[in-house]
Structure formats: structure tokens, C-alpha cells
Amino acid sequence: MRPAGPHDPPCLLPMSSPASPPPRKPPTSTEVARAAGVSRTTVSFVLNGVDHQGISEATRERVLAAARDLGYTPHAGARRLAGGRSHTVGVLIPRLKHLYVDVFLAQLVAAVNDRCRAQGLRLLVEACGDEAEASAPSSADRVRALVRGGTVDGLIAFGGDTALNQALLEGPEHGVPVVMIGLDLPGLGSLPCVGSCGMAAAQALVEHLLACGHRRIGFIDYESHAEAPPGVVGEREQGWRAALQTAGLPVPPAWCTRADITAESGHRAMQALLASAGGGAAGGPPLDAVFAGNDTIAFGALRALREAGWRVPQDIALVGFDDIPLAPYAEPPLTTVHTDAVAHGHAAMDLLAMLMGGRQPESTRVELSTRLVVRQSCGGQRLLQPLTG
Template identity: 35%
Template sequence: MGAVAADRAGDAGASGTRGKVTITEIARQAGVSAPTVSRVVNGRADVSPSTRARVEDLLLRHGYRRRAAAPGTRAALLDLVFDGLDSPWAVEIIRGVEEAAHAAGAGTVVSAIHGRSGDAREWMRNLRARASDGVVLVTSALEPLLHEELRALGVPLVVVDPAGSPVLGIPAIGAANWSGGLAATEHLLSLGHRRIGLIAGPPRLLCSRARLDGYRAALEGAGVAPDEALVVPGDFHPESGFTGCNALLGLPEPPTAVFAAGDQMALGAIEALRRRGLRVPQDMSVVGFDDLPEVRWSAPPLTTVRQPLADMGTLAVRTVLRLARGEQPDSLRVELGTELVVRSSTAPPAP
């Protein structure tokens, strides 16, 4: 798969009932010349915004993709797409993707669509123009129409940490979030804690719901009735950990330990405790989830659940390249193991 001159949309592998369409036909429908359509396809700047939008709309509707180059004329090009890039978590995924892509001689384009339909459609237009060989979608959800467009273009897709239930037929790679939530909570229970707060992740995300279920399962397994007042919402950012911990401390009977479903929220919780003059772990134990590089240097170093973020990115690249070669993955759903890493932020509850 590759990118060279644009002359016949049908040669690019558009499938389904759309049929083949020439650049001339797209030009006729757009009311412009064929060279103008070629300039749009090749990303040239000398086209007015209104004309560009009209032509891109027709190219998208016809499932157009630039014709493939001869084998060996260029390296593969992969698209790595996030909902947002404002997290060290994303950096770890990128590290794994980049290492695997480099080893395979492939280039990587990183994008963020921020959950907005307009951003996603703009990304799709750019993807079509650069003739990407595969897409790795991270903790995001594409609207069904864009899934159809990828299918029509013949661009393989792999999802990492799917936002919702995995889409039928699309490979998904995640971590064992349920068992990670279970392990974090069981660790606190083993230290003697019985009132354990949870700062949860966004409920729209599958990983958040799995960690919450693991937390509840650990409590029930220990004969501790789950108290919904001890579960507060978060969004994986430090501010929500700070706010969530303050909410837990404001309860008539605060918890003696907190499980934050993401490391950044755990760091926010530690800051909330520090500002109240409370010590970790003497006054309250804190557990995170991710094992981001910075948490081993926090004060105190954070007990957390390690999920193999870089490995998830690496496996996603290997899977999407297999799909691009016409091979099928061994499994459509892969969960990599998580591991509890005990450091200094947890201890038995104070008398």
C-alpha cells in the first residue's frame, strides 16, 4: 500500500457498492477541473477552502484512496489516533508504537481527535490523502460512518484500550483491568483496611468500568459490603484526584485508604492529603493504576498497578501490519497482564 499520483479512485482498493470513479468524474461532480482535484488529493495549498471542502467531501463519499505505489517504493505509514494527548499515559503508548514501527521500517503519524466529530472527519480526510497503511486507535470511539470509510478504503484498524465494547471483527488490545482493580483493593484489604475509597475513571470507558468491578469484587470477596458513598468520579487527570480525595475526606466517616483508578489521580489525591496536613501512608494509604515513570519518584513512591502500556502499543503495531499484509491475528481480543507494584504509599491503617 502506498502513495503516488492520483488518477483513478477505483485503483486504490475502494470496496463495497461504491464502484470505481475517476478523478474526471469527481471533478465533474464538484464543478472543477481534474488538475484541481489532483491538487486537493496531493495536499497542495493553491486551492480555495470552499473548493477543497467540496472536493474532499466527494472523495470521502466515493471512498477514494490514492493509488498504491509499486512494492518496495516506500515504507509503510501508520496512523496513531488518540482522543487527547495531554497525559504521560499517551506518551508510554507512543513509545511502544514508535519502537515497533521503527523496527518494521514504518513511519508514524500521531493525531488527537478530542472526541469531536469535526476533528475526526478532518483526520479522515488527511488519512485518505496520505494513503495510510493502517490505523491504531487508542481509547477513542469513531462514529460508525468513519468505520465504514476505513473499511471502504481497505485500511486495517486495531483498537487499543477500547472506549466501549469492542466493535465486531476489529482487533482490540487492552490490559487486565478487572484483575488489576481486584489486586489493588485486595492489597489494601490485606493491610487491614475496610473503608476503602475509589476515585473512578470516566464511566464511558471500558477500562474504568472493569477497574470498578474489580474493586467491588475484592470487597465482596472479603465480606466487606461496598459503600457507594466511597466511590467518587474522576477523569484520569490530577485535578479530579484532588477533588475526589477532598470529597472522600469530607464524608462523616472518611476512608482509611484510597484506590485511584489512574496514577495521575493518585498524585492529585496525595496533594489533597498534603494540603490538609495528612501523611501518606500514616494517615491514609493510596494506590494508583498505570505505573507511569514519575510515580516511583513521588513522595512517597506510589504503590500502583502496572499495566504494560508500551507493550500494548507494540502489539498493536505488529497486529495492524499483519492485517496490512493480508494476514489474520491469532485473536481479536487480547488482554495483557497487569501487576501490583508495592512501594511506600501503603501501610496498615492507623489505630
């Protein structure tokens, strides 16, 4: 072999890459015990939810804090073997797509998750009404599988069709407590529930519109379907009707139309409502005001009114329901009913935690107050006041 000349390419020698640090081993229960100053047995009892072992609340909190700080998570199978529990809470929602557009529902689920994390529990979200194929298990069958298979220790649910409601009623029979979102839901009266009085709040909202001088008041309701929560939706229409009838005003069918929970559907529903309500006096607007079934629908309705050339509130007043975070930033700011989704989620989880722990709450029916939030979209303002509770 000849020696390398001045014009030959350099000889590249392979370079050894520095050794990467070994992956960090997951923390162990021994490390948690050492950090909390307790025995491994105590750690096991606390993290597996084994009750009646004489462990003080201060010790329990110390163990939970140490586990959080170290990032320690017990193996799910080991937890079930140790305590016969999954340490998982299920939330049963009407449809998965609702989480993308229904701010109230998203806030409620997030609030439940906050409570679960604080108590060392996992959260499982299951959707009804999302069966893509006829061969897919029904919502009722999936609920029974969750309950009978020990997948969850408790359920927070919205109502549904008859079969689904029957499956929910079977939960307590298998040692899985169920808390409903919505008060006194048809066929589910025996189950604990958390909610607000939607009919009273809706009636007070429409009465406020009447006090502002509006008389021809339309309503955009949710589209009813088998998986929709019964009661919550119907109550708002009942409140609208009750307010008009009490005032001695007509309730023509043309003044009520349907939407789903999206802004797009609110836009379409508002267009349909304007078309069906007919013309107003002297070429004026067909309605004085519109009550949208939720704030998201109201945003779509607001755009449809602008496109039709009607000003809010000068020509047609508009109100919503739920008081989502975007409501104050509508143009004009949206008058609505504040229902506090976070309080609903916290109250439901607090009630469920008591039932899961074998404790009997003072009441299994928790009614939360609502309040009228008056902004510019209704055409009149007054002091905020509680509506219920």
C-alpha cells in the same frame, strides 16, 4: 580631491565574505542502490513496500539500512503511485491534551513510533474530542477521511462514542485494518485488540488493600465523557466494586468520586472525597484507603491528603494504576499496577503490521499481563506477583 590627511578617518573597503558551501543535495535512490549493492528497481520495491517480488529479507534489510544511513526518504506521492500505499500509520487518541499529562498514553505512542521507524513507516497522531467549533468536522468524519483518502494504511485507536466507533468499524471495509487498545470494547468486538484485563487487576489491587486490613476503601475514577475510552475506565471501577462486594463490605456512593487524568483533578477529587465520606471513628480519617484511577491522579490525591493533615499510609493508604516512571519516586513510593505501556504499543503495532501485510495472526485478541507492584503507600508489602496473563 585632496590627499587623505593624518586625522582623516580610515577608508573602509568592502570585504567579500567567503563563499558559503553549496547546500548538500538530498540523496537519491541511485546512491541507495549503490550503497546496498542492488538495482534501483529493488530499492523502489523495498522502500515502497511492494510485496511478492522475490526479494530476500537480508536484501530488504540491507536496502533499509542504506537508506537510513544516507538519510534517504522517498517522496510520499511517488510511494503511493508505486505501491498504492501511504506507508503511514495513524494513532487515534481520545484528546490531544492527554499526551501532555497521561504518561501511559505518551509511552504507548512513543512505542508505536519506535516500531514504525524500524519498518520505514511514518506515524500520524490524530486526536478525537478536540473540535474547537461546532462547524469543525466530527471525529467520525475525520476518521472516514483518513481511511477513504488513503492517508493511512492502518489505524491504532481507542474507542469513543457510537459515531466514532462506527467509523472505525468501516476501516477494514476500505482495506485499512484497525487495532483497538482495550479488550472487548462495547460495539467493537469484531476488531482486533490489544490490552490487559483492567477489572481483574483492579480487583486484585483492592483485595491487597483488604489483606492489609483496610475496609473503608474509596475510589477516584476518571471523568466519563463521550470520547473517553469505554471499558478501560469502567473496568477499574468494576474491579473496586467487585472486591468490596465479595468481601461483604458496603459500597456507598460517597466513597466514589470522579477526576480527569490530571494531578490537579486528583487533588480536587481527593478533597471532595474526604468531604463526602464523612468522619471516621473516634475522630479518625474518613477512609482507610483510596484507590486512584491512575498514578497521575494519585499524585494529586497525595498532596490533598497531606494538606488535610492525613499521613500516607499511617492514616490513609493510597494506591494507583499504571506504574508510571515517577511512581517509585513518590513520597511514600506508590503501590500500583504495572500495565506496561511500551508492551501495549509494540504489541498493537506488531499486530497491525501483520494485518497491513495481508498476513493472518494466530489471534486477533492480544491480552497482556499486569502485575501488582507493592511499595510503601499501601501500608503493607508482599512479593510481587502477576495479576493476569
